[in-house]
Amino acid sequence: MSIADSRERIVARDVLSGDVVAITIKEDRIVSLERETAGFRQVSDDRLPWIAPALCDIQVNGYGGHDFTAPDVSPEDVWAVAEKMFAAGVTRFLPTITTHSREVMIHAVRTIAQAVNEYPPLVDAIPGIHLEGPYISPEDGPRGAHPREHVRPPDWEEFCQLQEAAAGLIRLITLSPEYPEAVPFIETAVANGVIVAIGHTAATSRQLEEAVSAGAQLSTHLGNGCHLMLPRHPNYLWHQLADDRLWASFIFDGHHLPQDFMMVALRAKGIARSILISDVTALAGMPPGIYRTPLGEVEMLPEGRLVVAGQRQLLAGAAQPLVTGVVNAIRLTGCSVADAFRMASVNPRALLGLPPVVFQPGASPEFILLDVNPELVNDQLFPRSERTKKAALWSESGMVCMEEEPVLKIQKVYFQGERYPL
Numbered sequence: 001m002s003i004a005d006s007r008e009r010i011v012a013r014d015v016l017s018g019d020v021v022a023i024t025i026k027e028d029r030i031v032s033l034e035r036e037t038a039g040f041r042q043v044s045d046d047r048l049p050w051i052a053p054a055l056c057d058i059q060v061n062g063y064g065g066h067d068f069t070a071p072d073v074s075p076e077d078v079w080a081v082a083e084k085m086f087a088a089g090v091t092r093f094l095p096t097i098t099t100h101s102r103e104v105m106i107h108a109v110r111t112i113a114q115a116v117n118e119y120p121p122l123v124d125a126i127p128g129i130h131l132e133g134p135y136i137s138p139e140d141g142p143r144g145a146h147p148r149e150h151v152r153p154p155d156w157e158e159f160c161q162l163q164e165a166a167a168g169l170i171r172l173i174t175l176s177p178e179y180p181e182a183v184p185f186i187e188t189a190v191a192n193g194v195i196v197a198i199g200h201t202a203a204t205s206r207q208l209e210e211a212v213s214a215g216a217q218l219s220t221h222l223g224n225g226c227h228l229m230l231p232r233h234p235n236y237l238w239h240q241l242a243d244d245r246l247w248a249s250f251i252f253d254g255h256h257l258p259q260d261f262m263m264v265a266l267r268a269k270g271i272a273r274s275i276l277i278s279d280v281t282a283l284a285g286m287p288p289g290i291y292r293t294p295l296g297e298v299e300m301l302p303e304g305r306l307v308v309a310g311q312r313q314l315l316a317g318a319a320q321p322l323v324t325g326v327v328n329a330i331r332l333t334g335c336s337v338a339d340a341f342r343m344a345s346v347n348p349r350a351l352l353g354l355p356p357v358v359f360q361p362g363a364s365p366e367f368i369l370l371d372v373n374p375e376l377v378n379d380q381l382f383p384r385s386e387r388t389k390k391a392a393l394w395s396e397s398g399m400v401c402m403e404e405e406p407v408l409k410i411q412k413v414y415f416q417g418e419r420y421p422l
């Protein structure tokens with residue numbers, strides 16, 4: 001429902017500071033803010049909702065049957081995904097176009113630009129497009145599910161065609177620096193205001209070093225899109241984990257990375273350089289069953305694990321919303337609630353150069369109200385110097401965290417004068 005004409009007072013606990021805040025909203029603006037700097041003391045005594053800055057997801061391939069890289073994707077598809085994102089607490093996201101023919105990729109980016117023109121909320125909601133490929137590794141493993149026939153070396157002229165079709169919206173590109181064309185491409189892209197990420201790569205340490213020196217800033221879904229077997233060292237995982245100039249994005253959906261890797265990767269990168277992504281594909285949000293896709297038959301298992309049909313191990317993409325990554329960061333890595341939200345909201349905005357969400361008079365409300373289970377987060381409210389690996393229940397796949405009780409649940413999302421779910 002619209003909050004444009006109403007006056008609303010919200011009393012909630014700020015996930016980042018622990019303070020109790022009282023916010024009054026009128027005519028789509030925050031008109032007053034009172035803050036009681038209680039910190040996280042006495043959390044278990046109250047039953048206040050929690051308030052968090054809305055999430056920002058830099059990797060969304062589609063949702064609910066709508067695929068951004070589909071040859072016939074329409075502006076209506078883009079809007080349909082956006083509405084699902086808002087309801088899931090994500091108010092800013094980068095539609096992500098994956099490796100395909102030039103024609104299909106041009107159609108995809110043009111359609112997104114068109115959608116931003118046709119649906120006013122998308123001007124803010126889509127601060128850019130993420131191009132994941134086609135300039136990635138052709139090797140099995142690093143290539144992931146990207147079709148080999150469309151993988152190609154970096155080509156600035158082609159990128160300019162795509163950027164023109166996208167009306168300048170391409171903000172992030174994930175590529176592999178294993179090509180001789182990579183360094184000049186990265187330098188030119190960065191000079192033109194495009195953020196360059198390293199991903200789906202089989203690059204050597206030297207190639208990685210040169211890519212970062214040329215301006216690459218991020219490792220895309222570090223730990224995934226890799227060979228099944230790697231030399232113990234050196235290898236591209238160690239190199240990227242160790243390079244403090246690189247931020248890293250992670251899929252903490254409970255299926256893509258084991259707990260050990262999540263804990264070690266966060267220690268190596270630090271919270272400040274870590275970003276959670278959903279990497280959701282078009283099949284996210286669909287009921288369990290077998291689906292025919294351009295990549296073959298895939299199956300959505302009842303626990304939300306998306307696999308190549310006929311087996312349970314080989315993943316066919318991600319299907320969990322970003323908030324699941326927040327929950328898994330809290331439950332499985334021992335990071336604080338505040339840090340989990342930093343990685344899913346504050347940090348991705350900073351990477352994209354977006355202003356941070358503020359709860360202050362004059363600002364447009366852009367936040368999530370949450371039910372947080374105080375018993376489950378009580379010992380995780382403060383960042384700790386030592387983490388203990390927590391006992392988690394694992395499914396037969398060895399990855400899934402079986403939640404007995406939800407750590408947190410989205411109640412309402414406020415964005416651009418609307419309250420979601422509508």
Ligand SMILES: [Zn+2]
Binds near residue numbers: 132144200221225
């Ligand atoms: Zn990928």
